[in-house]
Amino acid sequence: MKFFTPFRKKSPWILHYNAGSCNGCDIEILAALGPKFDLERFGVINTGNPKQSDIFLVTGPVTYRSRERLVELYTQIPEPKVVVAVGSCTTTGGVFRGMYNVEDGIDRYIPVDVYIPGCASSPQLIIDALVKAGEILESKSKAIEKPFKLFGAIETIGNKLSRLNMAKKVHDDED
Amino acid sequence: MTWIWIVLAPLLGGLIYGGERVLRARMQRRQGPPLLQPFYDMFKLLDKRTLILHAPHALLAVAHFFVLWFTVAAIFLGWNLIYIIFLHLFAQILLILAGYSVRSVYSHLGANRELLMVVAYEPVLILVAVGFYLISGSFEITTILQGDGYWHQLPLLFVALLIIVPIKVKKSPFDIGEAHQEIVGGIEIEYSGVFYEFLYMSRFLEYLFIYSFVFLFGGESYWLGAVLVAGVFLLVNLVDNATARVHAADMVKIVYGFAMSFAIINILGVLL
Numbered sequence: 001m002k003f004f005t006p007f008r009k010k011s012p013w014i015l016h017y018n019a020g021s022c023n024g025c026d027i028e029i030l031a032a033l034g035p036k037f038d039l040e041r042f043g044v045i046n047t048g049n050p051k052q053s054d055i056f057l058v059t060g061p062v063t064y065r066s067r068e069r070l071v072e073l074y075t076q077i078p079e080p081k082v083v084v085a086v087g088s089c090t091t092t093g094g095v096f097r098g099m100y101n102v103e104d105g106i107d108r109y110i111p112v113d114v115y116i117p118g119c120a121s122s123p124q125l126i127i128d129a130l131v132k133a134g135e136i137l138e139s140k141s142k143a144i145e146k147p148f149k150l151f152g153a154i155e156t157i158g159n160k161l162s163r164l165n166m167a168k169k170v171h172d173d174e175d
Numbered sequence: 176m177t178w179i180w181i182v183l184a185p186l187l188g189g190l191i192y193g194g195e196r197v198l199r200a201r202m203q204r205r206q207g208p209p210l211l212q213p214f215y216d217m218f219k220l221l222d223k224r225t226l227i228l229h230a231p232h233a234l235l236a237v238a239h240f241f242v243l244w245f246t247v248a249a250i251f252l253g254w255n256l257i258y259i260i261f262l263h264l265f266a267q268i269l270l271i272l273a274g275y276s277v278r279s280v281y282s283h284l285g286a287n288r289e290l291l292m293v294v295a296y297e298p299v300l301i302l303v304a305v306g307f308y309l310i311s312g313s314f315e316i317t318t319i320l321q322g323d324g325y326w327h328q329l330p331l332l333f334v335a336l337l338i339i340v341p342i343k344v345k346k347s348p349f350d351i352g353e354a355h356q357e358i359v360g361g362i363e364i365e366y367s368g369v370f371y372e373f374l375y376m377s378r379f380l381e382y383l384f385i386y387s388f389v390f391l392f393g394g395e396s397y398w399l400g401a402v403l404v405a406g407v408f409l410l411v412n413l414v415d416n417a418t419a420r421v422h423a424a425d426m427v428k429i430v431y432g433f434a435m436s437f438a439i440i441n442i443l444g445v446l447l
Binding site for chain 2: 003004005007008010011013035038040041042043047048049051052054076078079080142144
């Protein structure tokens, strides 16, 4: 409904996932949530539960062990949702680019809305990115967004999942 | 007039919750969210896509909210205290059933802990009601509110109630049912969108429920009641900011060891 849309920006709840990061960006995120930078003044809560969050904060180049969970967490967040890639590794692969055990950034698995540079990215940049993410959240519709690739259990049941069927239906309606 | 208050009860609770978040932020030298933040969250949750596991699971959350609302309405209308305590127990049981009705491990853990909390605080609440009965001669809230203050006659019972307030409003050191970094909200974990909102709003009503017990200690002087509520509110938040979570079993030991014995000593003192 139109009336409720402006409130998305006022309470963006975040889910933070570490996809093989060195913990540098994670510490900066915690610093941004802490008393000095105080992200809670924008209504941000670190929920830790994908089903209740709006913004997906991902840190780290995607290691092979973490990509399955990354995609699964992404599918569990209800729409509207925004993905924020925090730090150089997550956006491009950073110093790990081209290595045998990592993927070069998360955007080959899930659609990313906001990229934050920096190694590690500063709390000020994270605050800026979350404000930007709030604006994007406001402009998004409730149409289902799919990851680019599926893994593991989700892949085996694949299209039998009702959510994916629903996605197909929404897509057909748009055509 | 009472009916207006009953209809507005969730809004009132939301304001208390928003004020509490600001207060906690100020205690940590932060700016904190705006006062109306709980309502922003509620409006946002209305606009989210909702994922439902199965219908009874979602429905039990709605039932929990409405039974709790009825309980708060019964308090405002001045009904029997024992009746109110058991209505509240019924609401908790609906929530616990919701926790057990899904196959998520965290949901089961949360339901187990919620049961432990009920086991811990329920006897103390009933003993508080018995204390009111011994002084005022009635379980009816309207009669209890005509007595001239229970503060001096039931001091240990008040301390017992003080110990169980953090359990009910899910604050440290007794926030074991929610335990955010540990079991990610417990029972709340499988809810999303509109149905999570009902659980979010029932938290506001829990505040009204437990603080109205504190208010009753003021008796006929509503000012004393308000001062007691404000004092307990500040103290609970101070303790919440200063302490860590205790182990689930230790919580039951602490409540049975201290709160129960304080309550029983006080009641024996009144009787003898």
